[in-house]
Amino acid sequence: MKTNSCDCGTCRHKLCAQRVPIFFGLNEEELSHVADLIQRRQYLKGEIIQLEGSDADCLTIINQGKVKAFRYTQEGKEQILYLFSEGDFFGESNLFGGRKAAYHAEALERTHICMIARNDFQELVRRYPEISVKIIGALCTRLERLETTVQNMGTRSVEARISSVLLEFVEKYGVKNSKGILIALPFSREGMASYIGIARETISRKLTLLQDAGIIEMIGNKKILLLNEEALRRELD
Amino acid sequence: MKTNSCDCGTCRHKLCAQRVPIFFGLNEEELSHVADLIQRRQYLKGEIIQLEGSDADCLTIINQGKVKAFRYTQEGKEQILYLFSEGDFFGESNLFGGRKAAYHAEALERTHICMIARNDFQELVRRYPEISVKIIGALCTRLERLETTVQNMGTRSVEARISSVLLEFVEKYGVKNSKGILIALPFSREGMASYIGIARETISRKLTLLQDAGIIEMIGNKKILLLNEEALRRELD
DNA sequence: TAAAAACTGTGACCGAGATCATAATTTCAT
DNA sequence: ATGAAATTATGATCTCGGTCACAGTTTTTA
Numbered sequence: 001m002k003t004n005s006c007d008c009g010t011c012r013h014k015l016c017a018q019r020v021p022i023f024f025g026l027n028e029e030e031l032s033h034v035a036d037l038i039q040r041r042q043y044l045k046g047e048i049i050q051l052e053g054s055d056a057d058c059l060t061i062i063n064q065g066k067v068k069a070f071r072y073t074q075e076g077k078e079q080i081l082y083l084f085s086e087g088d089f090f091g092e093s094n095l096f097g098g099r100k101a102a103y104h105a106e107a108l109e110r111t112h113i114c115m116i117a118r119n120d121f122q123e124l125v126r127r128y129p130e131i132s133v134k135i136i137g138a139l140c141t142r143l144e145r146l147e148t149t150v151q152n153m154g155t156r157s158v159e160a161r162i163s164s165v166l167l168e169f170v171e172k173y174g175v176k177n178s179k180g181i182l183i184a185l186p187f188s189r190e191g192m193a194s195y196i197g198i199a200r201e202t203i204s205r206k207l208t209l210l211q212d213a214g215i216i217e218m219i220g221n222k223k224i225l226l227l228n229e230e231a232l233r234r235e236l237d
Numbered sequence: 238m239k240t241n242s243c244d245c246g247t248c249r250h251k252l253c254a255q256r257v258p259i260f261f262g263l264n265e266e267e268l269s270h271v272a273d274l275i276q277r278r279q280y281l282k283g284e285i286i287q288l289e290g291s292d293a294d295c296l297t298i299i300n301q302g303k304v305k306a307f308r309y310t311q312e313g314k315e316q317i318l319y320l321f322s323e324g325d326f327f328g329e330s331n332l333f334g335g336r337k338a339a340y341h342a343e344a345l346e347r348t349h350i351c352m353i354a355r356n357d358f359q360e361l362v363r364r365y366p367e368i369s370v371k372i373i374g375a376l377c378t379r380l381e382r383l384e385t386t387v388q389n390m391g392t393r394s395v396e397a398r399i400s401s402v403l404l405e406f407v408e409k410y411g412v413k414n415s416k417g418i419l420i421a422l423p424f425s426r427e428g429m430a431s432y433i434g435i436a437r438e439t440i441s442r443k444l445t446l447l448q449d450a451g452i453i454e455m456i457g458n459k460k461i462l463l464l465n466e467e468a469l470r471r472e473l474d
Numbered sequence: 475t476a477a478a479a480a481c482t483g484t485g486a487c488c489g490a491g492a493t494c495a496t497a498a499t500t501t502c503a504t
Numbered sequence: 505a506t507g508a509a510a511t512t513a514t515g516a517t518c519t520c521g522g523t524c525a526c527a528g529t530t531t532t533t534a
Binding site for chain 2: 490491492493494499500501
């Protein structure tokens with residue numbers, strides 16, 4: 001498997017810090033200061049990174065891989081809240097609000113993370129105030145996604161919600177090829193269903209319809225080829 | 238009508254800044270600096286404070302009153318995203334992300350707001366970095382509410398969602414009296430329905446059921462008396 | 475590469491909640 | 505206080521999407 005991360009002991013931490021948007025704008029020296037505070041860890045697919053209700057007091061930044069953030073209802077029904085990828089972070093509400101973790105976090109594939117302890121991070125923010133501006137920006141982006149999700153769940157048909165999530169994946173993970181845009185799905189059908197709050201069977205049926213309409217082509221269970229983006233956008237309403 | 242705000246020209250601005258959580262922690266002098274940058278405005282019930290898509294480049298802080306933030310779908314269906322009260326703010330994504338307003342904002346009653354222009358605010362944040370920490374805290378609170386809303390919409394029955402919103406109002410606007418907790422509703426039935434993403438008729442029916450069960454008592458259209466909080470909590474699931 | 479395990483598709487059925495229509499109440503304005 | 509306007513309640517009906525059951529595929533593993 002191809003890897004694009006450096007494995008020498010000294011630079012890997014710096015690398016991590018460099019890649020993370022909230023540290024953009026720091027210079028070499030500052031980055032290396034950040035790097036000294038970072039602890040790295042690796043998780044395999046399916047491993048739990050954070051438990052809902054725990055008070056892990058550190059900021060967790062995803063350096064490579066994908067993570068789902070989710071909660072269970074009392075009856076055991078799962079709702080996925082976020083799909084985090086490279087550069088995303090979580091645990092900020094532990095640090096800033098002093099709250100317990102609001103959701104479980106599980107690696108969807110092999111995932112490398114960087115952790116910074118509460119005290120170290122607070123010190124960093126004090127020293128480099130532009131970091132907090134970056135964080136505010138990231139939180140605003142997150143709020144916007146949730147706002148749209150709430151609107152979709154409250155007002156839109158299941159078809160529209162499915163189109164919406166497919167287009168989200170296209171944007172994040174889509175790769176153009178001669179026939180269309182190939183999406184490597186981050187979730188199983190079950191996961192997609194839980195992400196938009198519907199039943200697995202329903203998403204199966206609707207994807208079959210989209211395929212019959214020539215809008216998508218399902219390739220195994222883990223890839224979808226988008227053949228007609230225009231038509232998919234029309235499904236949004 | 239009783240008013241608890243000072244009307245002399247000099248101190249009213251300072252008053253406004255003092256009340257707002259994101260300026261807590263500033264001293265007298267700093268507050269008065271902030272006050273100099275603030276522009277006040279008043280809106281009557283039903284007036285639009287912000288239009289979705291506009292690029293009002295200022296931070297808007299609610300000093301008194303209530304504001305609903307909402308969007309329309311193409312078919313004209315409304316989804317309420319936030320209910321803002323005293324001390325809440327919006328417009329931050331305009332300032333920090335350079336984005337257009339993500340929703341309409343409308344006064345639900347007579348509302349006083351404070352506005353700070355983008356440049357002034359950026360200067361403030363630079364000068365008093367603890368403001369940005371306060372903002373991060375507020376955004377985390379907002380995220381948490383939206384996360385719970387998404388979970389409710391995705392996994393919970395309409396009964397549970399109604400109980401949830403009633404309990405939210407109890408916490409925000411409830412006043413204990415001898416019979417129970419009196420809630421002055423910020424929304425009409427229509428508004429409550431739009432807030433949790435269901436039909437107005439459905440909420441009517443379910444509230445009637447709750448009343449028949451002796452859990453609440455509806456007083457006109459604008460007040461609800463909660464008789465049995467325990468029972469209402471059980472409805473959550 | 476074959477068997478096991480996990481995941482997905484599909485039909486049948488059902489029910490919660492939407493929609494429509496209309497009556498009853500509440501609120502507002504004069 | 506009273507009539508008009510707005511809001512809410514409620515019955516009838518319908519439909520979308522959930523649930524259950526099971527067959528068919530895909531993926532994993534040994």
